[in-house]
Amino acid sequence: MNDTEFHQLVDLQMTRIEEAIDDSGADIDYDVSGNVMTLEFEDRSQIIINRQEPMHEIWLASKSGGYHFKYDGEQWICSKTGAELFRLVKGECEKHAGEEIDWV
Numbered sequence: 075m076n077d078t079e080f081h082q083l084v085d086l087q088m089t090r091i092e093e094a095i096d097d098s099g100a101d102i103d104y105d106v107s108g109n110v111m112t113l114e115f116e117d118r119s120q121i122i123i124n125r126q127e128p129m130h131e132i133w134l135a136s137k138s139g140g141y142h143f144k145y146d147g148e149q150w151i152c153s154k155t156g157a158e159l160f161r162l163v164k165g166e167c168e169k170h171a172g173e174e175i176d177w178v
Contacts, residue, residue: 094177
């Protein structure tokens with residue numbers, strides 16, 4: 075994968091996360107600045123998602139710790155847990171929000 079393909083794939087994933095948050099109606103504020111997406115919750119806790127271009131990875135930091143995701147040709151998979159990025163983001167959002175969040 076070259077840098078252009080990496081950025082296109084990350085952009086698609088970030089847009090998917092933004093749309094899921096918007097559609098869920100959950101009280102999650104998000105901001106994208108450069109390569110970093112910050113999700114902020116009512117209790118002021120945050121989840122930070124950023125692209126690591128040199129490694130072609132997406133990194134996520136939350137209350138539960140740090141995670142690194144590599145694209146396997148179909149989806150972004152955590153190198154530590156084997157979890158898929160979108161599902162892990164949803165689970166982490168539920169932990170931070172303290173409630174179940176309904177998104178696809």
